[in-house]
Amino acid sequence: MNVRKLRLQRGWSQEELAEMTGLSIRTIQRIERGQTPALESRKALAAVFDIDISQWQPEDSEMSNTPETTATDQQEQQALEYVRDLKAFYTNVLTYLVVIPFLFFINLTTSPGYLWAWWPTFGWGIGLLIHGIQTFEVFNFFGPGWEKKQVEKRLGRKL
Structure with a gap:
C-alpha cells in the first residue's frame, strides 16, 4: 500500500493523516519513505483509508523490481x-x-x-x-x- 499516494488522492496533509490515525507526523513521514509500519500503525492506517488490513502489502524493494512496475x-x-x-x-x-x-x-x-x-x-x-x-x-x-x-x-x- 502506498500511503503517500492514498493520502494525496484524498487531499490530506501529513499532519491531517497523523491526527486522524493517532500516529505522529514523524511516523507518517517514515512510512511514506518506505519504512515498514508496525501492526498497530497498519491497523490505524487501514481504518482511516477504509481498507481491509489483509490487503496491506508493504512495498519492498523486491516488489518494485518486478515486471509489474510500470x-x-x-x-x-x-x-x-x-x-x-x-x-x-x-x-x-x-x-x-x-x-x-x-x-x-x-x-x-x-x-x-x-x-x-x-x-x-x-x-x-x-x-x-x-x-x-x-x-x-x-x-x-x-x-x-x-x-x-x-x-x-x-x-x-x-x-
Whole structure:
C-alpha cells in the first residue's frame, strides 16, 4: 500500500493523516519513505483509508523490481523527486531573501564603515545559482543519461 499516494488522492496533509490515525507526523513521514509500519500503525492506517488490513502489502524493494512496475510508476516517482527538488530550491531562495537583508541591517547598524554583508551575499548567491542550475537541469552533464552510461560501462555492456 502506498500511503503517500492514498493520502494525496484524498487531499490530506501529513499532519491531517497523523491526527486522524493517532500516529505522529514523524511516523507518517517514515512510512511514506518506505519504512515498514508496525501492526498497530497498519491497523490505524487501514481504518482511516477504509481498507481491509489483509490487503496491506508493504512495498519492498523486491516488489518494485518486478515486471509489474510500470512506466507510469517511474514517471510518478520522477515527478515527485522533481517537486521535492523544486520545493527545496524555492525554500532556499526564500531563506536567502529573508536572511540577506537582515544581515545588511545588522551590518549597517553595528559597523557601517565596512560592508561585510556582501561576502555572505555573494557566497550564498553562488550556491543558490548552482542549486538552481541543478534543479532546472540547465547543464545536464551528470544527468540520468550519464548515469546509465556509467552503469553500463561498469557492467561491461554496450549501449
